Amino acid sequence: MNTTFSNHPSQDLATFAAELSFAQIPAPVLRRAEDLMLDWLGSVLAAKSARPVRSIQRFAEMMGPAQGPSEVLISRRTTSPVFAALVNAAASHYVEQDDVHNGSVFHPAAVVFAPALATAQALGASGAQLLTAVVAGYEVGIRVGEFLGRSHYRTFHTTATAGTLAAAAAVGRLLDLSPAQMLHAFGSAGTQSAGVWEFLRDAADSKQLHCAHAAASGLMSAYLAKDGFTGAARVLEGAQGLGVGMSTDADASRLADGLGSRWTLAETSFKYHASCRHTHPAADALLQVMTKNKLAAGDIARVVTHVHQGAIDVLGRVVVPATVHQGKFSMGTVLGLIAVHGRAGLTEFDRDFVAAPVAEFRDKVVMELDSEVDTAYPARWIGKVTVNTADGRQFAGRVDEPKGDPGNTLSRAEIEDKMQRLTQYGEGASAEEAKALCERIWRLADAPQVGRWLG
Amino acid sequence: MNTTFSNHPSQDLATFAAELSFAQIPAPVLRRAEDLMLDWLGSVLAAKSARPVRSIQRFAEMMGPAQGPSEVLISRRTTSPVFAALVNAAASHYVEQDDVHNGSVFHPAAVVFAPALATAQALGASGAQLLTAVVAGYEVGIRVGEFLGRSHYRTFHTTATAGTLAAAAAVGRLLDLSPAQMLHAFGSAGTQSAGVWEFLRDAADSKQLHCAHAAASGLMSAYLAKDGFTGAARVLEGAQGLGVGMSTDADASRLADGLGSRWTLAETSFKYHASCRHTHPAADALLQVMTKNKLAAGDIARVVTHVHQGAIDVLGRVVVPATVHQGKFSMGTVLGLIAVHGRAGLTEFDRDFVAAPVAEFRDKVVMELDSEVDTAYPARWIGKVTVNTADGRQFAGRVDEPKGDPGNTLSRAEIEDKMQRLTQYGEGASAEEAKALCERIWRLADAPQVGRWLG
Numbered sequence: 034m035n036t037t038f039s040n041h042p043s044q045d046l047a048t049f050a051a052e053l054s055f056a057q058i059p060a061p062v063l064r065r066a067e068d069l070m071l072d073w074l075g076s077v078l079a080a081k082s083a084r085p086v087r088s089i090q091r092f093a094e095m096m097g098p099a100q101g102p103s104e105v106l107i108s109r110r111t112t113s114p115v116f117a118a119l120v121n122a123a124a125s126h127y128v129e130q131d132d133v134h135n136g137s138v139f140h141p142a143a144v145v146f147a148p149a150l151a152t153a154q155a156l157g158a159s160g161a162q163l164l165t166a167v168v169a170g171y172e173v174g175i176r177v178g179e180f181l182g183r184s185h186y187r188t189f190h191t192t193a194t195a196g197t198l199a200a201a202a203a204v205g206r207l208l209d210l211s212p213a214q215m216l217h218a219f220g221s222a223g224t225q226s227a228g229v230w231e232f233l234r235d236a237a238d239s240k241q242l243h244c245a246h247a248a249a250s251g252l253m254s255a256y257l258a259k260d261g262f263t264g265a266a267r268v269l270e271g272a273q274g275l276g277v278g279m280s281t282d283a284d285a286s287r288l289a290d291g292l293g294s295r296w297t298l299a300e301t302s303f304k305y306h307a308s309c310r311h312t313h314p315a316a317d318a319l320l321q322v323m324t325k326n327k328l329a330a331g332d333i334a335r336v337v338t339h340v341h342q343g344a345i346d347v348l349g350r351v352v353v354p355a356t357v358h359q360g361k362f363s364m365g366t367v368l369g370l371i372a373v374h375g376r377a378g379l380t381e382f383d384r385d386f387v388a389a390p391v392a393e394f395r396d397k398v399v400m401e402l403d404s405e406v407d408t409a410y411p412a413r414w415i416g417k418v419t420v421n422t423a424d425g426r427q428f429a430g431r432v433d434e435p436k437g438d439p440g441n442t443l444s445r446a447e448i449e450d451k452m453q454r455l456t457q458y459g460e461g462a463s464a465e466e467a468k469a470l471c472e473r474i475w476r477l478a479d480a481p482q483v484g485r486w487l488g
Numbered sequence: 489m490n491t492t493f494s495n496h497p498s499q500d501l502a503t504f505a506a507e508l509s510f511a512q513i514p515a516p517v518l519r520r521a522e523d524l525m526l527d528w529l530g531s532v533l534a535a536k537s538a539r540p541v542r543s544i545q546r547f548a549e550m551m552g553p554a555q556g557p558s559e560v561l562i563s564r565r566t567t568s569p570v571f572a573a574l575v576n577a578a579a580s581h582y583v584e585q586d587d588v589h590n591g592s593v594f595h596p597a598a599v600v601f602a603p604a605l606a607t608a609q610a611l612g613a614s615g616a617q618l619l620t621a622v623v624a625g626y627e628v629g630i631r632v633g634e635f636l637g638r639s640h641y642r643t644f645h646t647t648a649t650a651g652t653l654a655a656a657a658a659v660g661r662l663l664d665l666s667p668a669q670m671l672h673a674f675g676s677a678g679t680q681s682a683g684v685w686e687f688l689r690d691a692a693d694s695k696q697l698h699c700a701h702a703a704a705s706g707l708m709s710a711y712l713a714k715d716g717f718t719g720a721a722r723v724l725e726g727a728q729g730l731g732v733g734m735s736t737d738a739d740a741s742r743l744a745d746g747l748g749s750r751w752t753l754a755e756t757s758f759k760y761h762a763s764c765r766h767t768h769p770a771a772d773a774l775l776q777v778m779t780k781n782k783l784a785a786g787d788i789a790r791v792v793t794h795v796h797q798g799a800i801d802v803l804g805r806v807v808v809p810a811t812v813h814q815g816k817f818s819m820g821t822v823l824g825l826i827a828v829h830g831r832a833g834l835t836e837f838d839r840d841f842v843a844a845p846v847a848e849f850r851d852k853v854v855m856e857l858d859s860e861v862d863t864a865y866p867a868r869w870i871g872k873v874t875v876n877t878a879d880g881r882q883f884a885g886r887v888d889e890p891k892g893d894p895g896n897t898l899s900r901a902e903i904e905d906k907m908q909r910l911t912q913y914g915e916g917a918s919a920e921e922a923k924a925l926c927e928r929i930w931r932l933a934d935a936p937q938v939g940r941w942l943g
Contacts, residue, residue, distance in 0.1 A: 088717040092708060096568040098553045113551040188733035220687060224694045225701050227682035230728040231720035238718045239679045246680050253547060262543040263693045265686035273685040278643035
């Protein structure tokens, strides 16, 4: 891993983002960027009718132009880039099925794709230009998230804060900003960086606003920089910058870590199950046991999940879930859905989180602290289960990386399947339209123009 | 001073803002609100051609509707409320002649008037409704600034951060938000609260972006709340709120301090001279001596300014100013302009900051630390000078509050004069138009509709 050493790491990062070329990006990274883009589309279309997303859509319709070069995917209307970015970003994170970069605890898709797509459509950019911009956005946003660190995440929602810079980098690359202009865009984006976790206490709608704000503010920062508007050169690492103001363990060496050799986009995980991620390793291990041994839910008498302490802390409170959301934090419910349906997706949760066969299975599941699993966490999320059948057999299941992580990533067929399910769940597009979107994305690198995607 | 005691002070503040009525506001506070509004108009029109403001104007024209109910004062075009608020707010702070609340170190006009005017125009609101909204914005923003405290100001630009809530309160009052909706608007505004000082190091354009961002984000938060979008109930004082994230001395008791009895709007100061505020007390004291004793610049051989330590710290570095901006931090230059022209306005600085008679006077001025002045600071900014004439006389001048502070405020004639000068400086309106604006503002409380103000 190469590391750039300078006394101005955010300038190194801005220069990298401004100068990134399609030819320079390894093919596997480009393919993964396409995978993540399709995965993002599913999340957006799943949120078509979500109340908070609709509120932001109505605001955009009230305040923005009624037509324009950029597409609002959930309404199929067009408007100016900033409003398309605002609404599409608001939809990105709603069903919580979008991607995540573990090390930075940052959800890049939610803040990168919406402003990049809106800008690419406005500029008549090619698919290769859009992909290059998206990679720039991921590489910048993830490194800013790593820079801001764990202390930042205690109060601030990193997707919201690092998100403004990720969006600025992606849009800035499309606008062909010079390195100096890109640094100005970072300055303007950083000084609009915002978003605190306090909303969790009230289950308020802020998460959607955070993504919308990051996308729109970052886009604005890049457009302003193109027009000569200046920003702080060290908005991240300076003495009155974000690191000092919003973190106690900010690490400027992370900003330029491995630029050009380490592709953080390829470290990004897909979310496979629609549940709390702490349930995923055990869910995958149970599925492995059931598939390998051709077991049905009714064959199983007991499941012991061998977990890390964090799973017990987060999941231990929910025994019988009262809401779908609580169901996603119930290990027994998640494993029950896996056992009965072979999956724990949004549809299964909505329909069956307390259905009789699922509830019956739920009561057969226990969690036990496992020292190997606990020691490996959080670097590795090991899944271990012991399954006892009604006829007296015992099986051990184990996965070393949960489904969706880079070492156990989704195949294109699985990504298409997840996207189709999300789209149908939200009634965001027909199956035929979703299929056409898949084909469009798989051919994106060769598209002379990004064009309009729906409607 | 009444203080509301509850365990949810931001709810008290939101309830106050939502329920504030025109009838409840004392007449002197309303008159001061009109004064501040006219003063703000001068600042906006002075910035008509400023490069960073023009950049934000072009962004608004590219992204926003080409027509709408709200007026962009510097371009005389119309657009939707959010873009009119964005551009007018960007212009508010550029010439640094807008008002300031000393205790909160917060510039309320810059973030309150632009979104309030844009929304009032869109709703067809009356002058009384606009004034009520403006008072709500000042009362909320100043208290949020006081809540965030001194530690916040070290890294964050309070006008930017508290500004989102000030804007949300003003717009929310116009939208007739319920107390619960107003609290949601605060939650959405607070979680978009942003803006750090790092840009000062590069003299970057962020100050204009800060005002624009606060105005637009606050406006959006209020409109979303009206549509049912929810926010954190304790975004300010909660365990993962702004106080914890962006301050080490946040004081929740300030949020509801004296609601309904203490009118912080009336504590707001006008900026009279176009220089660093540390020069103002001495400038006023010199003017007093010269007026009273009918002295001309050429009569004076020496001026000793008796100052607080902070003035020496900030002003001591500039002896011979190289730029207009440095001139504003040169005590001798400021007093030279006062002595030669009787004022130190934007025009005088631009034209004469190194002109021969000003430079000659500059070299006659010294600063000396004064224990009485230093002890009184920062609660009181006392101005003391000793003036020696060429013919051997000596005069002492003293002002206990600099011109523009609440105890030594500007008359309406002085406010009109300042506004006319600012407008002519920026060529933002003709003298006749500026006069008509003055008359409009002085009659605003009786206007059935706010209407369009220019063009």
